[in-house]
Amino acid sequence: MKLLLRYLLSNAEKDALLTEQAALIERMAARIAELEASVGKPKKTSSNSHIPPSKDGPGRENRKPQPPRKQRPSRPGVSRPLTETPDKTERRMADICLHCGKTTPEAGQRCRHRYDHIDLPPIRPVVTRVELFGGRCGCGKRYRAEAPAGMEPGTPFGPGIRSLLLYLHHSHPVGFERLSRMLQELFGLAISEGAIANAFRRSQAGLDQARAAIKAKLLTARIIASDETTTRVDGVTQWQWVFISDQAVLHEIAPRRAKSVAETVLNGHRPEIWVSDRYAGQQDLARVHQVCLAHVLRDVQYAIDSGDTVVAPKIRDHLRWAIRVGKRRSDLKNSTLAAYAAKAERRLDALVGHPTAHPAGRLLQRQIKAWRAKFFVFLTDRGVPPTNNVSEREIRPSVVFRKVTNGFRSDWGAQIHAGYRSVTGTARLKGQTAFAAVRALVDGQFAIA
Known part of the structure; x- marks a missing residue:
């Protein structure tokens, strides 16, 4: 049947069909090449990209197993502090001794236990009826009292x-x-x-x-x-x-x-x-720009997940070190902070120029080179945060x-x-x-x- 239909088509219809098939084959080849290129790449998540955590995937079963947490040391028990100005104080005197049943006089009793009982009273709106009086003046005009402040009509x-x-x-x-x-x-x-x-x-x-x-x-x-x-x-x-x-x-x-x-x-x-x-x-909205190092660290983590074990882990450790230095800037002298800033720049220059064969590592190096002057502004100005x-x-x-x-x-x-x-x-x-x-x-x- 298909063979008969082929002979029934005109030459123009055959050319159109061949053109359509060629375009379909080209699209399929491009898609196959795209899928082949993505084979072996890690999935992008909130830990290695800018994807929000809500799109990481359903359920906890897809998450990486976490190492067991260390047991926290016990802490002394605490209770809610008493209110300094209670609205009401309820004093209760003991009537009898619970051990022998004898009547206990009020004299000689002292407070053995003190605590606060807190509750909310019924809350209802306060309705104020406003009545504005007036009349007609001798001049023939009507007059009316002014409304209270904050209660205008x-x-x-x-x-x-x-x-x-x-x-x-x-x-x-x-x-x-x-x-x-x-x-x-x-x-x-x-x-x-x-x-x-x-x-x-x-x-x-x-x-x-x-x-x-x-x-x-x-x-x-x-x-x-x-x-x-x-x-x-x-x-x-x-x-x-x-x-x-x-x-x-x-x-x-x-x-x-x-x-x-x-x-x-x-x-x-x-x-x-x-x-x-x-x-x-x-x-380019200000004279100097500090990029968010938290975003950069996620890109570094993606390079690590992609298989780069030469450059990306060292860049990650270096950026984390710089952020730790930034957190204690208030305790550092100006000369010490300047020395740390120079060290951060030298070390990053060395890591960007370090040879690596992995394509993810080379891509990361190119990305860092593009933003090279915007990484460590926070080490030269104490008021600048390292992240956004x-x-x-x-x-x-x-x-x-x-x-x-x-x-x-x-x-x-x-x-x-x-x-x-x-x-x-x-x-x-x-x-x-x-x-x-x-x-x-x-x-x-x-x-x-």
Whole structure:
């Protein structure tokens, strides 16, 4: 049958069929070559690449067996310390002796045991009915009393409720439906999802104002660290950036991951030192750049897993040594730290130039050469960290928020989250809790020194 069909085809149809088969064979050959090249390569995981731990694979059965842990030495038992200012003290006197049954007088008894019993009272919202009196003046105009400060007409929900809504939704990713049910069941407060959204929108002006002040403070910094991650806005993938100095934390949510986002934030400012990973969009933003050595160590580990036993293990040990030196910079003299920095540079130069036959080792050497001048800035400046963990820790709560809530349904919701994370992150640098910071913001008292 196939033979008959072949003779029924025209010459043009035969040529088209042959062209299609040739293209298919070419694609299959390319795929076969790709699979042959990947044979023997280790799987990329969070320990040897930039893949997050959530994509390492299902279950614990795929993990490498860990050596048995050393047994910890026993520690003395401790108990919860007593509250210095208890709200109430309950004193109980013994009535009888439990051993002989005799009545015991109160005189001569002393405290044998003291402990705290802690509980929460029923929490209910405080409802204040506001009645504004007035009348008609002799001039013919109506008049009415002014509303109490903080209780103006409009939303019935006060700053305490609005602060709690922001805190629970953005710090502990509680969705609108669960948040409404939680307030009803815990506090007896009936509030709809629409009312929650309206409460958030009313806070947007204050958050924007606070974020502008935080940005102005950030642009005075000498050292800035940054990182970025994906987020979802109205079903579309966008990017959440974080910029951190020693006094300010700024979050930005933008449609792009391009370098222009950071340049727009900096607005012409050029800090002295920039700390980030090796993503191209975060390069050439400052005079000096410190790359994250934790990211470099994962690439080194991949070269080791690929089979390089000559160069990669030595580079790993050298970078770990440099990080250990960085952790004790505060105890080192300037001359000692300078000697360590020179040693780190010389040793890395030797390792990059060391001959190796393994392709993974040669690839690692080429990667290090490309970033050679950005490894040990932290050994010449005590204020520079060797890794970008501060940015990753700051952006991790937003990653959890994205995974729990699947992102934002509107652009204004994304901007509110960026403002909230900026305010709470900056407040944490000053030792202030997230709830205290958002309450100060709602009360109009948030200030950045």
